Amino acid sequence: MQQPDETSSKTTRQWSGRAVGAGWQYNFFYCMIRIGGRRLAYLIAYGVVFYYTLFTPSQRAKTKYYLDKKFPGKNSFGRFTDSFRMILNLAKILIDRAVTGTMGMAGMHVTLHGREALLNLLDEKKGVILMMSHVGCWQVALSALNFLNVPVNLLMHQEEGDVDRHYFEQHGLSSMFKIIDPNSYLGGTLDMLAALKNNEVLSVMGDRVIQGSSNIIHVPFLGKEVPFHYSPFKIASASGSPIVVLFSYKTSPDSYELKVARIIRVPKNLGRSGKVFSPYVEQYVHALESYTDEHPYQFLNFYDMWGTKT
């Protein structure tokens, strides 16, 4: 899932929704869940993840980019256990989202910190830009926002093979959300603006960019600069809509918590340059860094964010 950019269709994607694991592995776990429930799938995940972490250095290497920044100087054993924890968390979260997709939220407890703040923001009638990240389980987070009683618009690529799209189609959730394709005319920005004018929720992912895309600024994240889109911040400036940074994290086998980590207000008439949005992008990035302090193994970007050349 990406930000609006009319040039993005011409670019090469550095990351993929299948950054760890293959499509058949996801389907295997869907099958395990149907047969034995979530606990059986968890049990199998421990073995599978241990095998892959131990015997496939290429999978382990995908965690290295982040772990090197987050926990520099760890020895080989420490790095192995960290990789195992990261990939295991990903496996559990994939299982959880498959469960919620097939069986709904029954049996899954979700606590939202900031419910009143969200409702108050919607009362302003300017819509809400919900800035999510690839941490915890953002699908569970979205599923728990029904109480808002407004449509949720997801900015999502319509490419075959994307695991995020696969999830929504596999479980029929596409009917619950409106999908806006950033590869459509003018990056889908007109549909995004229309959604906000209708006081709807526009959900965007703040932590990934496509290689070669424009509307990027570089902001330090975990000590080294990373490219981030400033498009959502520009849209917020034009529309007057608040940006809500929402994170999810798994707290036990059957519970998640959601937290409104920050509300970002972007003033109008800031200008055209990306630099003017830097202070607001930094607010998001600081929140993301705080998240990695609190939940270091639920950060699920398995690619080199820091080496992305745009």
Next chain:
Amino acid sequence: MTMNERLKKIIVEDLFLEDIEPEEIDDEEALFGDDGLGLDSLDAVELVVQVQKHFGVEIKNMDEGRVAFGSINTLAAFIEERQ
């Protein structure tokens, strides 16, 4: 000031374009894309907001955007039809 002149002034001033004067924009010039004025998707967001602010006309979705955002002439025609 004509509608076209107003639109050119809005585009240059409210979209913070640099190195171009309103009178340098051709009425038939493409507003978006590599050819023509070269506005991008984020400029489109600002332009929608400014058109509503100055003329009270909404460009509601991509389909209307395709019609309106061809050039200064098409944008002026779109606005005049809806005023």
